[in-house]
Amino acid sequence: MKHYAGLDVSVKETSLCIVDETGRICREAKLVSHPDDLLAALNDPIWRFDRIGLEAGPLSQWLFSGLAEAGLPVICIETRHAKAFLKAQVNKSDRNDARGIAQMMRVGLFRPVHVKTLISQKRRVLLAGRKLLQEKAIAIENDIRGLLRNFGLKVGIVGVIGFEQRIHELVGGQPELAELMEPLLVARRVLREQFTQLHRKVLLLARESEVCRRLMTIPGVGPVTSLAFISTIDVPARFKSSKAVGPSLGLTPVLNQSGESHRIGRISLCGDEAMRALLYEAAQVMLTRVQKWSWAWAMQIAKRRGQQKAIVALARRLAVIMHRMWSDGTEFRWTREATPAAQ
The missing domain is CATH 1.10.287 (Helix Hairpins)
Structure with missing residues (x-):
């Protein structure tokens, strides 16, 4: 029988809940928030874990690494997604949160988070x-x-x-x-x-870093922005498309649609705040200080909807371009190179 575990992590103690594939609670415990103490409880041969979940937080990277190195199927789940799921509970407690995370692992209702190297x-x-x-x-x-x-x-x-x-x-x-x-x-x-x-x-x-030097060929992107980008993205292959980088950094508008209502709000502001600010600064430099300019679409946005929205749109485009340059190993160029004629 398969088992699933939920870990609600706090600074001193971690609440553990283990359930089977039917949802029955098999064990609950309070453990010290340390990989060794968690491994002592989870490495019991009576458990056949399929998934072990813990919410992203200050200690999650440390605990995740300790459990993953021991060969356990641990998953770090997205905080806001977990909060929306656990909000359905009447009483908020560490014990109930661990139960909720365990059930999320059992039914597969979770969004994994990449744990950086x-x-x-x-x-x-x-x-x-x-x-x-x-x-x-x-x-x-x-x-x-x-x-x-x-x-x-x-x-x-x-x-x-x-x-x-x-x-x-x-x-x-x-x-x-x-x-x-x-x-x-x-x-x-x-x-x-x-x-x-x-x-x-x-x-x-x-x-x-060869990647940083390549990214710094973009006007407005310096050593701090390039180093922050590669440390934030970490593994470029984890994105199926370069266009997915913008939403992961909170640079895409929030859509609120219900029936005949269709509203497009401000950007989501999810993801890394510091990286988002650096991209905004780089886009601002490119839009206001760079003499050579070929992206007329950003200037059109500035005329229609204001300079701030144009900078955000350009920051989103910069994130996509930087990821593509990293993935393809190419340098920045202002215009698309002419496609050679078909033979």
Whole structure:
């Protein structure tokens, strides 16, 4: 008899529910959220697992890897799809969620999520850490500007390199204020130095990657965007078509159709938010700063529906093009090459 398991994962404990092919509950337990503890409960020879499901979350990649390496048929399921299924339950609890996930595995009503490889996970940590340091440094700079403005001291437009010198010039005649600003400047300096260190690592990885170098032939796509794209997509072959990349990144409109009602809303905003923002920035550069232009359709969208919608549409097209370039091993070109005449 086949068995199915559902795992409702939290930081400390995981609720386990095992059901047979008829839907009867065979075992329920509370386990420590660690691969070894889960394996101890799931590797019992009395179970013949066909599918083991766990919801995508902060610990899902770690637990998925541990169970998959042990040969168990584990599946990571999409969060919003699981939430819609589990919402039908009257009482929300970890035990009931584990039961619901087990039943989803039994009837096959789930949407699997791709679990990224270890190298892609490490790249994403690098990009996330770089962005975090940059945001914190900018936040401190803005706070310093606001604090000095209370004393009538205006920093004005100044670059990253000249920012600290400008602050020293403003507070030079006020020793007490200079003493208060110094710790903030030290913190900002450390953040900028560490950000530079991670940014150099991003540049090095992008330079060493053949795929990144190829993607950077697209105007507006730099090392950060290219490295983020390959770490987000991870395995290009998991998409049957390049056109499927746009919906996976939340760049396609939501359709709401019922009877005679047919509404097309805003983009779904599902998938990786950071990657979506980088594609938006690249599309904005291509639409507003690149001199050479051959995609008149985007300009037509900007005239009819506004520049923001045109940038979103171009970002979606960029995602498709980048995936196709990665899959085919081709470089970016502005126009389609002429098809040779048939012999």
